[in-house]
Amino acid sequence: xxxxxxxxxxxxxxxxxxxxxxxxxxxxxxxxxxxxxxxxxxxxxxxxxxxxxxxxxxxxxxxxxxxxxxxxxxxxxxxxxxxxxxxxxxxxxxxxxxxxxxxxxxxxxxxxxxxx
Amino acid sequence: xxxxxxxxxxxxxxxxxxxxxxxxxxxxxxxxxxxxxxxxxxxxxxxxxxxxxxxxxxxxxxxxxxxxxxxxxxxxxxxxxxxxxxxxxxxxxxxxxxxxxxxxxxxxxxxxxxx
Numbered sequence: 001x002x003x004x005x006x007x008x009x010x011x012x013x014x015x016x017x018x019x020x021x022x023x024x025x026x027x028x029x030x031x032x033x034x035x036x037x038x039x040x041x042x043x044x045x046x047x048x049x050x051x052x053x054x055x056x057x058x059x060x061x062x063x064x065x066x067x068x069x070x071x072x073x074x075x076x077x078x079x080x081x082x083x084x085x086x087x088x089x090x091x092x093x094x095x096x097x098x099x100x101x102x103x104x105x106x107x108x109x110x111x112x113x114x115x116x
Numbered sequence: 117x118x119x120x121x122x123x124x125x126x127x128x129x130x131x132x133x134x135x136x137x138x139x140x141x142x143x144x145x146x147x148x149x150x151x152x153x154x155x156x157x158x159x160x161x162x163x164x165x166x167x168x169x170x171x172x173x174x175x176x177x178x179x180x181x182x183x184x185x186x187x188x189x190x191x192x193x194x195x196x197x198x199x200x201x202x203x204x205x206x207x208x209x210x211x212x213x214x215x216x217x218x219x220x221x222x223x224x225x226x227x228x229x230x231x
Contacts, residue, residue: 034218041226044207104151107153107161109158110159
């Protein structure tokens with residue numbers, strides 16, 4: 001299958017600071033990537049759709065000014081959590097669809113964010 | 117709006133036995149994709165199996181197979197000869213006909229394989 005790499009895998013930051021998470025498609029181009037949030041033992045909740053060269057589309061209830069998304073190239077999307085607070089602590093996962101894999105979406109390793 | 121429902125929060129199975137995980141979904145679309153993903157303790161999401169709705173034949177991948185009932189909107193996963201490494205959370209997921217890669221997930225089923 002296609003490979004999606006997410007970095008960092010773990011990050012601890014102080015309250016009020018910003019954190020950037022990168023999502024790269026390593027062996028295919030992705031015009032669209034997706035960012036999910038997952039709480040322990042729960043399902044994945046779609047936060048936003050990242051579109052290469054245009055603005056991201058956010059799901060209802062997700063603050064676009066807090067979760068900044070940039071998709072500057074066909075292989076890289078970034079999620080920046082701005083002015084992080086302890087309630088932003090969570091597991092963030094990105095995914096991208098590989099058109100050559102019959103429509104399947106592939107996931108990065110995830111990032112565990114802890115805000116202290 | 118599409119929804120995906122997994123009604124079994126937790127299941128367990130003895131090693132080498134067979135287990136079936138249930139999934140139902142709701143959609144008004146006629147062409148779509150269905151997936152099962154595995155999330156082991158590492159939390160890496162791994163694609164287990166996929167099914168295109170226009171295909172009547174049930175997908176199989178080694179020990180994993182599905183029972184796709186389009187009229188009933190049911191998509192169950194059967195794991196044969198269960199192995200300890202199958203212990204994980206399993207998510208059923210729906211992708212609409214736009215095939216953009218956007219997935220709608222069920223609540224997940226935690227599967228424990230016992231030695």
